[in-house]
Amino acid sequence: MALSGKAVLVDDMNEILKRKRAYWDQAFPGLKNLVLIKVIPERIEVINYKAGLNNDPATFRAPSIEFGEKK
Numbered sequence: 001m002a003l004s005g006k007a008v009l010v011d012d013m014n015e016i017l018k019r020k021r022a023y024w025d026q027a028f029p030g031l032k033n034l035v036l037i038k039v040i041p042e043r044i045e046v047i048n049y050k051a052g053l054n055n056d057p058a059t060f061r062a063p064s065i066e067f068g069e070k071k
Contacts, residue, residue: 001044001045001046001047002044002045002062003039003041003043003044004041004042004043004044005039005040005041005042005043005067006039006040006042007037007038007039007040008037008038008039008040009035009036009037009038010035010036010037010038013031015036016031016034016036019036041067042066042067042068043064043065043066043067044064044065044067045061045062045063045064046062046063046064047062047063
């Protein structure tokens with residue numbers, strides 16, 4: 001799977017606390033050195049041979065979904 005889009009650093013402590021996981025206490029004591037990155041997807045590509053999602057044999061491009069506004 002490949003995901004592309006816009007990445008935004010999350011520095012709002014309320015947002016960080018809303019998404020907090022239990023293991024963060026051990027990995028990031030006091031939430032120091034913790035960085036959250038929000039990815040706003042623009043395109044996702046997936047190849048899953050078992051599900052029949054194969055790349056195009058002529059172009060080798062993976063099946064994909066485009067997100068965002070249509071122009």
